[in-house]
Amino acid sequence: MAKWQPFLSKQTNELKSSEIRDLLKLTEGREVISFAGGLPDPSTFPVEDIKKIIDEVLDTKSSSALQYTATAGVSELRKQLVSFTALRGVTNINENNIFVSVGSQEALFIIFNILVDQGDHVFVEKPTYLTALNVLRVRKPEFHGVPVTEKGPNLHEMESQLKKLKSEGKRVKLMYVIPTAQNPAGTTMYLEERKYLMELASAYDFLIVEDDAYGFLVFDGDSPPSLKALDTEGRVIYLGTFSKILSPGLRLGWVVADEEIIRELELFKQNVDLHTPSLNQFVAAEAIKRGVIQTNLPKTRDLYRRKRDIMIDAINNYFPDAVKRTKPVGGMFVFAWLPEKIDTTKMLQEAMENGVAYVPGSSFFYDYSGRNTMRINYSFPSKSQIERGIEILGNLIKSKL
Amino acid sequence: MAKWQPFLSKQTNELKSSEIRDLLKLTEGREVISFAGGLPDPSTFPVEDIKKIIDEVLDTKSSSALQYTATAGVSELRKQLVSFTALRGVTNINENNIFVSVGSQEALFIIFNILVDQGDHVFVEKPTYLTALNVLRVRKPEFHGVPVTEKGPNLHEMESQLKKLKSEGKRVKLMYVIPTAQNPAGTTMYLEERKYLMELASAYDFLIVEDDAYGFLVFDGDSPPSLKALDTEGRVIYLGTFSKILSPGLRLGWVVADEEIIRELELFKQNVDLHTPSLNQFVAAEAIKRGVIQTNLPKTRDLYRRKRDIMIDAINNYFPDAVKRTKPVGGMFVFAWLPEKIDTTKMLQEAMENGVAYVPGSSFFYDYSGRNTMRINYSFPSKSQIERGIEILGNLIKSKL
Structure with missing residues (x-):
């Protein structure tokens, strides 16, 4: 058949896949350092x-x-x-x-x-x-x-x-x-x-x-x-x-x-x-x-604080000064504002070709503004991946200036 | 506050709890033989x-x-x-x-x-x-x-x-x-x-x-x-x-x-x-x-066939002849047509007071017809509950004729 369109409801036709999700799917099974997800570090699971x-x-x-x-x-x-x-x-x-x-x-x-x-x-x-x-x-x-x-x-x-x-x-x-x-x-x-x-x-x-x-x-x-x-x-x-x-x-x-x-x-x-x-x-x-969760939490917080610090240090080292960033007090993400001329959605494909993924920030704005922003996750990647990935991203950003 | 009505969406106001679900909730924590659910017999779980x-x-x-x-x-x-x-x-x-x-x-x-x-x-x-x-x-x-x-x-x-x-x-x-x-x-x-x-x-x-x-x-x-x-x-x-x-x-x-x-x-x-x-x-x-499921299935089918037979026998013994019923070839339910004058939704509360629950059949008709029908589950209740529950139901139905 393959002609599904006439059978779909109105809301289905409105619910189109985002270009970003489609792009990020390309990371599957590839050697890409992903700062895109919001995945916990599996070492925190009390198996x-x-x-x-x-x-x-x-x-x-x-x-x-x-x-x-x-x-x-x-x-x-x-x-x-x-x-x-x-x-x-x-x-x-x-x-x-x-x-x-x-x-x-x-x-x-x-x-x-x-x-x-x-x-x-x-x-x-x-x-x-x-x-x-x-x-x-x-x-x-x-x-x-x-x-x-x-x-x-x-x-x-x-x-x-x-x-x-x-x-x-x-x-x-x-x-x-x-x-x-x-x-x-x-x-x-x-x-x-x-x-x-x-x-x-x-x-x-x-x-x-x-x-x-x-x-x-x-x-x-x-x-x-x-x-x-x-x-x-x-x-x-x-x-x-x-x-x-x-x-x-x-x-x-x-x-x-x-x-x-x-x-x-x-x-x-x-x-x-x-x-x-x-x-x-x-x-x-x-x-x-x-008390499994209560006992586990301080260790998880310590781990994420250390990973955040590694990411912040790497950003300080490798990103150009024109980039502004948060220093998160908790959670799993750093948010960054790149110079206005850089569109992070457009830059994503190139970043992935260089081996790094992130989420373009405009997805986090109801009006799709913030096109020069990005969200970078530090909870999931390893410490060496954070350093290497931020270096790659930094070089890419510099090349755009 | 407690005045939620103005905050609810249109579809919420349309999605009202069914009287049957409310009635069946009354079985919770009470000594009622329930023919209402569609629960498997827990002895079939390959724990x-x-x-x-x-x-x-x-x-x-x-x-x-x-x-x-x-x-x-x-x-x-x-x-x-x-x-x-x-x-x-x-x-x-x-x-x-x-x-x-x-x-x-x-x-x-x-x-x-x-x-x-x-x-x-x-x-x-x-x-x-x-x-x-x-x-x-x-x-x-x-x-x-x-x-x-x-x-x-x-x-x-x-x-x-x-x-x-x-x-x-x-x-x-x-x-x-x-x-x-x-x-x-x-x-x-x-x-x-x-x-x-x-x-x-x-x-x-x-x-x-x-x-x-x-x-x-x-x-x-x-x-x-x-x-x-x-x-x-x-x-x-x-x-x-x-x-x-x-x-x-x-x-x-x-x-x-x-x-x-x-x-x-x-x-x-x-x-x-x-x-x-x-x-x-x-x-x-x-x-x-x-092969856990494949190995387990013949035993489950045997058990449900036996329970079905017990229920059918009990119905034959205790329900008046005016009641028609299916003899299911599989699954978990018998469906029954009572004499037209009996409204099974109205009868449910009385049945529950007598210690038995079922699902009134009108819920299974898009137009809420079948008001004299009922669905009775045999997979979950024990064999003695099936016999006792059908006897109670049979007596109740007879009292309505």
Whole structure:
């Protein structure tokens, strides 16, 4: 047949593969140093602990661990997540405020589906996590961007925009924000700024979708309490993930929110996949209960701090002075601004031919601005790969000036 | 806050919890004999094999099994599924025709999203799998129903409907069909009927979404080749699942389709959850490779045949003669037609008070007809629960006459 076009739905025809994803696919099976992904260093996976846990779970409760389970999640895990999320300052919640998803990606997908309609006014940071943007784009909201500064998104600018929208009779539905070790900017919102954002949300009556993917991975200074911890009105929908602190291959994320929202998530997820894998949930529950994650975290943070330092040193050595870059306080990425004349999307193919991949920064801007920026990952490549790859990139950038 | 209504999207407000799901939730934690679910008997889970496989996978390839992987699935599993699906007669495919999903539910969700637009003409069997119907309903197609007979959906009636639609200038997009051990009817399409359906699909140029959930669970007579095996034009999108033959808690399903469709599924899934859990995929790949599933299947079929016989005997003993029922050739369910005056949805609460749950049959009809029908599961309850539960149900039905 091969004539599928007439059979595809409208949204399918809108959902076209990004040129970047297609380009990055070319790295598969090739000798390319990849700064593109957001992969944890596999040496951080607590393999022996996971093995032991699975053995015991299958010995003692295989008939639940291998069976269908509840859509909102296995009760044992939801209970453990109540105490685990308390480590991010979130209290006064119970099991019914917890929802387990197939990675926090699924939580983003469901949340934006249950909340956002075409034309809704939605705030995002500039830049922000590209896959969240991709999900949001399908919902066709009207985007409003807030530039990220060292102390977090520029809330004064946001307040002006909010005022203007209000004066035009337009209602803002939500802000999607990564307050801690922001992806891709690597910055963390100051505590006073967090309080200021909560005041804005209350004054202008909008919701906050807080993506706390890196909340446990801050290695310089403190990790301030999450926005959810400051939420007295039930406005914050909090997203956590096991991908960066246990294993991404288990595909486990969680949501903390008002019980009413949890019920809506549940109803939607029933259609998507019935429930998150049971065995995986028991593994995560035990990994919290036995302190496996808590014990592992300081080592992971140390490793990523060292890798970040190696990358920063290499950038200082090999990139021309005209390049500006962040010094992330946590997370997995350095973000860089190249001279305006360089288009990092156009440069990617050449970089890959030279043996290095990165993500062009424009993907992280809802309006595809930032065409001279790039995101560079340091958590996955080895130390020697970081040094070699940054040298190659530096030479390429220099050749463009 | 607690005033969520203004924040919800349009589709959320349409996606209301079914009264049946709410009723069945009441069984949780209570002493109710449940004929409602579609749960495998946990004694069929090959626990020791799974334990051994996981140990070895974590010993030898933890850095891939616990890491992010490709959206379409782990290559090892996709390769194994090429040979495994050959057991259902499907040949001339390769790894690129395979897509791995979080249970076949996710495959249904993505397929109907990428294919169906509001107002599209879609054929379904009457009755058919309720959760597939739920996903379809959100897409708002125009439904056309084909009654299920002992030899499969009534294709003569379908052909008349197709002719009429064509004469009105209306194009049919797809048929969703469960040809083997149909859920809930328990019937299997004859081979000649399968060929006839393929001819109709070709003549009227529509797609077939074939749900083969029970293709490996036919215990009376043969399991005829799947529709995909008869597909010479790439019209059939085949869905398989590990839920009934290995473990539902692993949440693994797969799709076999034209490579172009696989790419669209991949693109959509990227937004939904990035990928299906890696470790789980390695488990399934090894379970096929080592013959665990193939060895286990005859025992599972034997067990379900025996349980079916116990249920049929109990129905013959305890249900009044006015009740008609199927004698399923495979799968997990008996479907029953009660006298017209009994509304099984209304009767459910009373049944549960008496200690028995089932699924009212109207959920399996796109037009909510069949209000006097019920689906009764025999795979999960114990033999004594089957006997006791059917006796209770029989008495309740008799009291209504």
